[in-house]
Amino acid sequence: MWRRLSWWIADYAYAAYWQVRAAFGRRDPADFRTGVLVPVIIIPGVYETWRFMQPLVTVLHGRGHPVHVVETLSNNRRPVLETARLVTEVMVAHGMTDAVIVAHSKGGLAGKAVMTGAEGRRVRAMVAVAAPFGGSRYARLFPARSVRAFAPSDPDLLELARRREVNDRIVSVYASFDPHIPEGSELAGARKNVRLDTGGHFRILADPRVLDEIAALAET
Numbered sequence: 391m392w393r394r395l396s397w398w399i400a401d402y403a404y405a406a407y408w409q410v411r412a413a414f415g416r417r418d419p420a421d422f423r424t425g426v427l428v429p430v431i432i433i434p435g436v437y438e439t440w441r442f443m444q445p446l447v448t449v450l451h452g453r454g455h456p457v458h459v460v461e462t463l464s465n466n467r468r469p470v471l472e473t474a475r476l477v478t479e480v481m482v483a484h485g486m487t488d489a490v491i492v493a494h495s496k497g498g499l500a501g502k503a504v505m506t507g508a509e510g511r512r513v514r515a516m517v518a519v520a521a522p523f524g525g526s527r528y529a530r531l532f533p534a535r536s537v538r539a540f541a542p543s544d545p546d547l548l549e550l551a552r553r554r555e556v557n558d559r560i561v562s563v564y565a566s567f568d569p570h571i572p573e574g575s576e577l578a579g580a581r582k583n584v585r586l587d588t589g590g591h592f593r594i595l596a597d598p599r600v601l602d603e604i605a606a607l608a609e610t
Contacts, residue, residue: 397589398569404593412441425456428608429486432459435495436466467536474503481512490608491516505556515559515607520591526571561603565589
């Protein structure tokens with residue numbers, strides 16, 4: 391119990407720190423679009439802007455990847471399918487092909503929706519971090535539709551779960567204890583399920599294994 395409590399505290403401390411940093415971030419996202427390696431597109435979680443994932447963006451760009459963000463998502467409160475549409479629009483506008491999606495939480499659902507959509511051929515693979523592929527029973531407790539959409543019984547989520555033809559192009563990375571997703575993030579038929587021996591929903595974005603998995607998909 392105490393171990394999980396310490397993970398929970400550390401997780402929210404990480405989230406609070408990067409939410410504040412994101413609120414004051416001024417870096418132009420166009421700065422990250424240069425590079426000669428496989429293009430990467432970033433999809434944050436609900437109530438997160440792309441700047442919440444800026445540490446990963448900076449590292450990936452520094453390794454030589456053109457990194458694209460979806461500014462029109464703002465704090466990503468739209469329905470999953472609309473989020474996927476906006477991501478697809480960015481991919482098409484920039485002529486992205488053979489791209490790797492890096493997504494957090496809800497972003498993993500949107501990324502899978504992109505991969506099953508009309509322009510899914512533009513995506514090589516996705517690394518999804520703490521994605522609620524099976525939903526979260528806690529979602530029913532929230533009044534906001536943007537969160538209740540993650541309930542296991544949500545029709546859009548169930549339909550997305552039935553679309554298994556792209557699962558073998560997805561690497562799901564998740565903690566052994568996720569306070570937001572008690573069901574876990576294991577994805578049946580995934581290219582790889584990576585269960586980290588730690589706890590949290592947010593701070594695992596900074597785990598070195600996440601970058602390792604992205605590199606394994608995008609740099610080989």
